[in-house]
Amino acid sequence: MQYLISVIDDGQALAARSTASASDAEAAAIDVFNERLQADGHWVFAGGLGAPDTATVLDNRDGRGIVTDGPYAETKEYMAGFWIIDAPDLDVALRLAADGSKACNRKVEVKPFLVP
Secondary structure, eight states: OEEEEEEEEOSHHHHHOSSTHHHHHHHHHHHHHHHHHHHTTOEEEEEEOOOGGGOEEEEOGGGOOEEEESOSSOOSOEEEEEEEEEOSSHHHHHHHHHHHHHHHTSEEEEEEOOOO
């Protein structure tokens, strides 16, 4: 089964950094985690996302074609990145997500992909 692990950022980690080395440490830890996911056969895809102010929202329901700048929701927390993983069950996905949370130094959310 595939799961989405969303990385939740509140902007506080960037504000709290006193040096760039913490960011380098997080990037290194994420690389190690990604390599482990790949080696263990859990890796599907992963990526970081731009800040909320880089988003563009499109609403073409009923052919309205409305385009607005910025995030679809005004909130202090936002999705900063994600992993899509293969795991045999939710327990394994949660253990991997806990390791991912530690690696990226952020909260994460786990959701299963729905199979039609």
